[in-house]
Amino acid sequence: MIARLGGLMLLGLLGLAACLAVAVSLGSISINLLELDDVTRAILLDIRLPRALLGACVGACLASAGVAFQALLRNPLADPYVVGASSGAALGAALAFLLGLTSVLPLAAFAGAVGAMLFIVRLARIGGALPVDTFLLAGVVVGSFLWSLVSFMLTLARQDMARIVFWLMGSLADARWSQLPLILPYLVIGLGGLYYGALSLNLLTLGEEAAIPLGLPAERAKLWVLLGATLLTAAAVSVSGLIGFLGLIVPHLCRGLVGPDHRLLLPAAALGGAMFLVLCDTLARSLRPGLELPVGVITALLGAPFFFWLLYSRRRLT
Amino acid sequence: MRILSALLALALLCSCAPAPRATTPGPAQRIISLVPSLTEVLFSLGAGPRVIGVTANDHYPPEVEGLPRVGDMAPDYERILALQPDLVVADPGMQPREITRLRELGLPVLSLPSQSLSGLRKALAELSKATGTEARGQELQGQLARLKPPPGPGVRVFVEIWDKPLMTTGGGTFVDELITLAGGRNVYADRQQYPSISVEDLLLRQPEVIVLTVSQVEEARSRPGWDRLAAVRSGRIYRMEPDLLVRPTLRLPQAVEQLGGFLSP
Amino acid sequence: MSLRGSDLSCSYGSTPVLHEVSVQLEQGELVGILGPNGSGKSTLLKVLAGVLTPASGKVLLEERSLSEYRRRDLACRLAYVPQQVELPFPFRCNELVMMGRYARMLGPGLQEGAHQEAVRQAMRATGVEALADRRFSELSGGEAQRVRIAQALAQEGQVMLLDEPTSHLDVAYQLDLMRLLSSLAAQGQALAVSLHDLNLAALFCHRLVLLKAGRVVACGAPAEVLTVDRLEQAFAVRLEVQAGPPVRVFAGSQSRLGDRRVRND
Structure with missing residues (x-):
């Protein structure tokens, strides 16, 4: 296990380094990396590098949160937004725009995501237990409710509508060095915590009836996994808006590559998510020079066809 | 994660180095406008030839058609930086976060709340000062001042x-x-x-x-x-x-x- | 090592499922739990396994109440194989058996070396070594049951509870599986297994517990439990019984369904 993990990490980190290198060397203007002056150095170090690193962090957060939610809900179609985090964050962000508090936008989105999740857990808990089905149902219902609030606020704030919608589509355009400390601690703590419980994630996928007799304190484990995955999602959403599909497809791709054991799957997905988002964002910045696409559009453009393929192949299997 | 933190440390060190400043005393020579209405004001002031970048939504005056585009909803920071402007004009009502970011990058930003008549007058004054076109500015202010609502209930x-x-x-x-x-x-x-x-x-x-x-x-x-x-x-x-x-x-x-x-x- | 449940009562909502049931399980013993659908067989096993907490009554493992054990400690002593498991993800058999070691692993369990031998042994004991690298979802019913028993064996406890392990298996696999269970009993395991097939129970089990509507109808050696009257009491059908050993039960031409209330659970 240690040898496989070591090999995976080495390969993944090399791949990530390569993706970061690509991201730093490409952009809406072309720069000769051998002849740098003050301006081009500033573009590389103050614009492209923080953006690439932020993209890596966000990608890692979303993909590992996706892995955790898929294990927790025992559903390969779950993603980080399946239970309210996205609608909560959207509500927080829309409020911040509406009240003109754009400087606390990340905080508002983060609070919205965590708040929505806590509310859903509270709703779905029955006598100390958190049945997964009830949780999912509560998540979907609360999510729809919060989305309708967001839509309502959008109609109130017509002049801010375009900006809110742009934010909702997900973008790393706001990337800067000062945002890395906003997300890195959550990535380290959330991913580290989930990894420490990787075996518990494995057991959760068996279902509680099978997992408990194997020694898993299921209720406690579910809450910890939920906490870790929520922090990862909220941190990602707070700096980048709602980047979709990544949290769904990267766990799948990685499961195909390294198998379903979370001891390998979690680091693989984190690294894979980082690489995927760094590359998607490079496309978003460079496809139409001077006019960037929201990176969420790129991930969805690549992700939606994949999703359909997944549905199709599942149907064929059963 | 090790490489990531190493990169991070390296980058933090590099970013401590002084960022490029192109501030020159005297009138602005390389201007980027992130607001279409302010682009028009700049052209009206006669500073049009010194505008080197506009947004994707700029269509007037016709001279803007050939200019580099530096963003629409989100500014393209690296193009802006690469153009080495000595003045960037933006509207805090539309671009509050973007203005903060541009300033962090060491760019001289003139933040002009310009979406009203009084805002337009103020923008005109500020921009004529920044571009050294005070005389033309006075003339235009006069044109605006002459506009008076006609008598009657309307x-x-x-x-x-x-x-x-x-x-x-x-x-x-x-x-x-x-x-x-x-x-x-x-x-x-x-x-x-x-x-x-x-x-x-x-x-x-x-x-x-x-x-x-x-x-x-x-x-x-x-x-x-x-x-x-x-x-x-x-x-x-x-x-x-x-x-x-x-x-x-x-x-x-x-x-x-x-x-x-x-x-x- | 003994497992003793005394006066166990349990209900789902307002529907009582178990009513003051007492059972005992000793080392080296294979106990069959029989009864019609909805008689509380599965619930009894879940309560004995500590997955379900009884409304009243106690389950003692080595004279200590199950609730006093930490989950991990309990898993090192007692294994429970639920009726079916659905795997949403493509785990391989050796990975699945390794999960039986969860209670003995720390954190992410990267040091697997010590556990690999236990996994191999469990798979050898159940004859599934050759399936180690196969996906669990690709196995036949009989193979899958063996792998799940290997997982339970990898827990290295002395008590194993299995819920209808022979359902959905063809007759050859059923015999094969019961032989495996009785060989485990011969090695000192204490096993309780719920069954539908009365003849299979008569053939392999040392003792039988016959349930009806959550109550014990009879308990003891197969010859004492499998009598025409007791079976009629439990199943509401008059069957023919041929004295053994082994006792044989079959539906004769006189058999017919009596007044039988089917319970839903």
Whole structure:
């Protein structure tokens, strides 16, 4: 296990380094990396590098949160937004725009995501237990409710509508060095915590009836996994808006590559998510020079066809 | 994660090095405008040849067509940086976070809340100072100062800003100010910002004149309920170029004249 | 090592499922739990396994109540194989058996070396070594049951509870599986297994517990439990019984369904 993990990490980190290198060397203007002056150095170090690193962090957060939610809900179609985090964050962000508090936008989105999740857990808990089905149902219902609030606020704030919608589509355009400390601690703590419980994630996928007799304190484990995955999602959403599909497809791709054991799957997905988002964002910045696409559009453009393929192949299997 | 933190540390060190500054004393020579209306003001001041970058939404004056585009909703920071501007003009009402970011990158940003008549006057003053075109600035200020609302109660007018959903302007906006200067009275002056409204409410308010922007007169006439509007029946429904109507620029006298033409019986 | 449940009562909502049931399980013993659908067989096993907490009554493992054990400690002593497991993800058999070691691993359990031998042994004992690298979802019913028993064996406890392990298996696999269970009993395991097939129970189990509507109808050696009257009491059908050993039960021409209330659970 240690040898496989070591090999995976080495390969993944090399791949990530390569993706970061690509991201730093490409952009809406072309720069000769051998002849740098003050301006081009500033573009590389103050614009492209923080953006690439932020993209890596966000990608890692979303993909590992996706892995955790898929294990927790025992559903390969779950993603980080399946239970309210996205609608909560959207509500927080829309409020911040509406009240003109754009400087606390990340905080508002983060609070919205965590708040929505806590509310859903509270709703779905029955006598100390958190049945997964009830949780999912509560998540979907609360999510729809919060989305309708967001839509309502959008109609109130017509002049801010375009900006809110742009934010909702997900973008790393706001990337800067000062945002890395906003997300890195959550990535380290959330991913580290989930990894420490990787075996518990494995057991959760068996279902509680099978997992408990194997020694898993299921209720406690579910809450910890939920906490870790929520922090990862909220941190990602707070700096980048709602980047979709990544949290769904990267766990799948990685499961195909390294198998379903979370001891390998979690680091693989984190690294894979980082690489995927760094590359998607490079496309978003460079496809139409001077006019960037929201990176969420790129991930969805690549992700939606994949999703359909997944549905199709599942149907064929059963 | 190790490589990541190493990269991070390295980058933090590098970013401590002084960022490039292109500030030169004297009038700005390399200007980037992130607001279409301010681009127009710069051209009106005669500083047009010194504008080196505009947004994707800039179409006027025609000289902007050949200029590099540096973003639409989100500015393209690296293009802006690469163009080495000594002045970037932006609007804090539309781009609060973006202005912070541009300043972090060491760019000299002139933040001008310009989406009103008083904002336009202030922007004109600031920009003429920054570009060394004070004389032309004074002249233009004079043109604006000469605009006075005609006496009388004003013609009751409805301006359609958007069609689906139906949106108009409330009181206190630039469009509202323009209506007043042209001798009109906004039937929705009691509302704020740019409210969505219903046809029913519009029927109750019965404006004397309707001004469209994004839709065509024929299409508007055929909408359900619109045949009950006195303005439609009497044929006093017109269309105006949206940019001319909503952008606070020195084409204001022109806009006042055109709108005034629609309002006079 | 003994597992003793005394006066166990349990209900789902307001529906009572178990009513003052007492059972005992000793080392080296294979106990069959029989009864019609809805008689509480599965519930009894879940309560004995500590997955379900009884409303009243106690389960003692080595004279200590199950609730006093930490989950991990309990898993090192007692294994429970639920009726079926659905795997949403493509785990391989050796990974699945390794999960039986969860209670003995720390954190992410990267040091697997010590556990690999236990996994191999468990798979050898159940004859599934050759399936180690196969996906669990690709196995036949009989293979899958063996792998799940290997997982339970990898827990290295002395008590194993299995819920209808022979359902969905063809007759050859059923015999094969029961032989495996009785060989485990011969090695000192204490096993309780719920069964539908009365003859299979008579053939392999040392003792039988016959349930009806959550109550014990009879308990003891197969010859004492499998009598025409007791079976009729439990199943509401008159069957023919041929004295053994082994006792044989079959539906004769006289058998017919009596007044039988089917319970839902």
